[in-house]
Amino acid sequence: MGAGSNDSRILDDPHDSGRSQEVDSSPGSGQPPGADHSGRAEGRRRFLKGVLAAGGLVVAGAATGAAAAAAGANRPTGGRSGVGTEGGGGSLRNAALTPATARLTPKPRQPGQLFFPDRPMGTDQIPEIEHIVVVMMENHSFDNILGMLGRGDGFTLGPQGRPTNWNPNGHGGRLRAFHMPTPCQLQHKPSQSWNASHAQFEGGKLEGFVTSASGPVAMGYFTPKDMPFTNSLARTFPLADRWFCSLLGQTYPNRRYLLAGTSLGMINDTFDMALPPNGTILEHFHANRISWKNYFFSPKGTPSVYVWMGLLGKKWVVDGTVPIGRFFSDANKGALPAFSLVDPNFTKSSEENPQDVQFGDVFLSKVVQAVMHGPKWRETLLIWCYDEHGGYYDHVVPPPAPVPDDVPPDLTKGDVKASFDQYGFRVPAGVVSAYAKKGYVSPVVFDHTSILALVEQKWNLPALTKRDAAAKAPLDMLAFSAPAFAQPPRLAAPADPARRAGCLLTGPGKIP
Numbered sequence: 001m002g003a004g005s006n007d008s009r010i011l012d013d014p015h016d017s018g019r020s021q022e023v024d025s026s027p028g029s030g031q032p033p034g035a036d037h038s039g040r041a042e043g044r045r046r047f048l049k050g051v052l053a054a055g056g057l058v059v060a061g062a063a064t065g066a067a068a069a070a071a072g073a074n075r076p077t078g079g080r081s082g083v084g085t086e087g088g089g090g091s092l093r094n095a096a097l098t099p100a101t102a103r104l105t106p107k108p109r110q111p112g113q114l115f116f117p118d119r120p121m122g123t124d125q126i127p128e129i130e131h132i133v134v135v136m137m138e139n140h141s142f143d144n145i146l147g148m149l150g151r152g153d154g155f156t157l158g159p160q161g162r163p164t165n166w167n168p169n170g171h172g173g174r175l176r177a178f179h180m181p182t183p184c185q186l187q188h189k190p191s192q193s194w195n196a197s198h199a200q201f202e203g204g205k206l207e208g209f210v211t212s213a214s215g216p217v218a219m220g221y222f223t224p225k226d227m228p229f230t231n232s233l234a235r236t237f238p239l240a241d242r243w244f245c246s247l248l249g250q251t252y253p254n255r256r257y258l259l260a261g262t263s264l265g266m267i268n269d270t271f272d273m274a275l276p277p278n279g280t281i282l283e284h285f286h287a288n289r290i291s292w293k294n295y296f297f298s299p300k301g302t303p304s305v306y307v308w309m310g311l312l313g314k315k316w317v318v319d320g321t322v323p324i325g326r327f328f329s330d331a332n333k334g335a336l337p338a339f340s341l342v343d344p345n346f347t348k349s350s351e352e353n354p355q356d357v358q359f360g361d362v363f364l365s366k367v368v369q370a371v372m373h374g375p376k377w378r379e380t381l382l383i384w385c386y387d388e389h390g391g392y393y394d395h396v397v398p399p400p401a402p403v404p405d406d407v408p409p410d411l412t413k414g415d416v417k418a419s420f421d422q423y424g425f426r427v428p429a430g431v432v433s434a435y436a437k438k439g440y441v442s443p444v445v446f447d448h449t450s451i452l453a454l455v456e457q458k459w460n461l462p463a464l465t466k467r468d469a470a471a472k473a474p475l476d477m478l479a480f481s482a483p484a485f486a487q488p489p490r491l492a493a494p495a496d497p498a499r500r501a502g503c504l505l506t507g508p509g510k511i512p
Contacts, residue, residue, distance in 0.1 A: 125457060139353065146231065178221070194409075201248055245389060245424035247422070293337045358497040365493075401421055402470045
């Protein structure tokens, strides 16, 4: 797909309108996820607890920079000041994928259609990978976390090594991107609500971050010194610098896309019991006997799969939600399920404001190290990303997106009138695998439904919506011909929150 591929074979994607797609052929307590920055978060969480209790969820039962070298033509960066700077298939084996088979379906895949229509549903097409682990953190844009990495499409730096990116300050001046004074964040700001996100997008000009409900803190960023492990991970393993959240909005609707390819009309962190007509990916796992687990912080936390509250009360779902400690023991024993969704502590280590981001750096380190040093390292693919941008600035214009279904946004009085035809802002993302390509930055446009595309391709499952049917699986970042990381690499130690823990009491410091 992108520059940097060292494999010479071309795989014809049967759903790519006859075009060839280049891939490697040699094969503390938690709370519900999300941040409602209008001040409703605590009420929302209390409500969800009550619903969980009424629904019969037995939580105790669970206790059982530089521009990317790979930059191509498909790299929108917007224009004018908002994004400006001052001064200027199947088992990837020969026998499995033939041109004749690939061209049987010249049109894009449709909802309900298998990735390989001529093969049995639920059969493993990428046997090199036995376990997929997904870690989704919260509420940060690519530039906010990785803009100073020096790899991928980050900030433009001036002569003194500081970002020149800026946004109008609402008073006739400019506010340049600035280093956050401490690892802590403001309470309830920045904002990534539907309205705030569209104000920030501003029709593609990206000039509304500071003047939106986010305020000046939107231009803040963290450095590799603040989050050493996360930056080391992004520097060592393949980095996706065109991974966008699935819509311009908050946590719940974006996490719904991860599981179902649609938010079913949801635009903010609200509740309903409806389930999508084609189900979530969990129903398809269950029907095809594909093992899965959602590891979460118990007993007070809530598994993130319950952003689809219609799953409440289903025994097979309750059985699939287990305490976070089980992840580390399962990884250590080589007993992870086929698909793992690993939740951070949504009140301490998810990196949602006003949390100290260092705790998220520590959590991500623990999960990655458990995978790398477990007995199934070579058979495991870990994908890490963030659910949405959190209201923080990013300089890359999100491209248009396929409308997932016929369900329009559930707008109320005062909501921005828009559609689900637009990706949200970029978020940090990458893959960790023994087969990961060294030195690779992917230029491919991904969103959270790319994870659905991956599991649908691996197990030959049907597309859930038009969005995941059109999504690209992040396979360009892997090279199955030889494991470049057969031996796990040494990564930087995570941040030590104890050294700068005072900000939890004193606050994030002075924001311009």
